[in-house]
Amino acid sequence: MITIGHHTCSSANGREYIKTHAPFLAENQPNGKMQFLGTGYYFWDDNIEMAHHWGDSHFKGNYCVLSFDLNMPKEVFLDLVGNRQHMQVFLTMALKIQNQHKSTVGMNVGEIIELLKRFAKDRPDIFPYKIIRAVDLSPKFEQSKWYFVSSKKNYTLLNPRIIICFLEKNSLFLHLNDVIHFSESNY
């Protein structure tokens, strides 16, 4: 599968540095902030609006948005957006871990992924994935909600936020396409 990934970063280091070094790693942080899909290089799946919003809200307007061509081969791609089997098996894996190790009950998606990565140090086939994709849903961010029919409350999101996490920076899978925004404002 191929898509466009939008990556937002601080513009503090300058355009040339960013072009050479992006994308930048998002790590689980000592202040307890966990990344949604664990440590990795994050992209919005073809979502320039969210890339700008992220830059405004997290980098105080001093940010850069880059577009990457993302190649996601099925052998290394865990797709929690468009692949029902992947979703079901991932859920089953999480439940099996929780059933056998009660201390994992309550772990969130990011933690389960980090745990599976650690299991994979012993048995690589447990988690051979280099790319993970998921929908980032929030009940307070559903402007694109559309009802299927007027008489029912069932709805879909026509512009969901989809995040893609690359576990490693691999030129086989990602290629910088363009710097599409670079701003250095002074607040």
Add this chain to the structure above:
Amino acid sequence: MNVIEKSLSVLEKYLSETNPEVIEKYIQEVASLQIPGPLVTEYFTQYETEFIYTDWIEGITSNGTIQKTFNSNEISDIFCVTSRGEEIGLLMSETIFITSNLSDSFRNLPSDRNIAA
């Protein structure tokens, strides 16, 4: 058997054959990623292009929890300063635009600093 089916199969075998202490060690390693960090000492909001430090320090309790109810029209974003002097965005700020339930907005904070709903 495809890749995902193999993942599950190998995991099942791994869980049944591996010394539980080894698995528990990994679990603790991951759990430690969520160890609470420094306390929130002050916080401020972003009104469009202007950052305003507020006197809302009264909203911070002795254990670093922020307990302050905001009007949904009052703020567009929240940042805080920790006892380590770090300035961090409070978190997934897009969820803060509607702030009737701040606990969702702070869902990435360590649990002992979450806001009561």
